[in-house]
Amino acid sequence: MVAATTKPAFVTFTGIDDAALVKGMVELSHRYPIEWGVLIDREQAGSPLFPAAQQIDRFRSAGVRLCAHICGIYAQEIAQGHSPGLNLAGFSRIQVNHGREGADEHVVDAVSRYAAQQGVRGVLQCKGPFPTAQTSVDWLYDVSFGEGVRPESFPPISSQHPFCGISGGIGPNNVDQLISERIELSGDYLYWLDMESGVRTEGAFDLSKCRAVCEAVYG
DSSP states (O other), rough: OOOOTTOOSSSEEOOOOOGGGHHHHHHHHHOOOEEEEEOOOTTTTTTTOOOOOHHHHHHHHHOOOEEEEHHHHHHHHHTTTTTOOOOTTOSSEEOOOOOOOOOOHHHHHHHHHHHHHHHHOOOOOOOOOOOOOOSSEEEEEEESTSSSSOOOOOOOOTTSSSEEEEEEEEEEHHHHIIIIIIIISSSSSEEEEEEGGEEEETEEHHHHHHHHHHHHHOO
């Protein structure tokens, strides 16, 4: 099992949805390796978790690392090989949440091509072992889908997987134990952690919980 000193390359905090968060986001990003996940869905824009276009522009202008988590119709269009015409300037990765059924090779190819057209890396979710034959995208182990479900175990990470992420019920109260006891690395390989519900309080994105996670992980 991984030693407690093996840290994730960065932590992704998903669900930023209020431009009032920007100052705190910038301050934390100056101290810790953080990626901020922006949920993008045409049907839900402007609701909690899904910022409106004006809010996204504010996040873009902050100069922090961003990942677009594309959902709904937009994600389906990308998975089918089409372009939804999104403005993804300022995002360093694109995660396509196309559905809970998993991604076959056609979806992987479509997402990889779309991300390459944007000049960034694509991310897809898996619910089992990290795919060994599909390495044109980064893989996030995700059985929770933002609902705070904590899996009984996580798949091991090895040299066959260029870059993998772990999610599911992670927050400030358990992240240290997760790293020290439950993430299995077959060698010194890079990974990231993603959390959404674990950094919200009464439905609102909570920067104090993000800070607590970073302190627990990085000191």
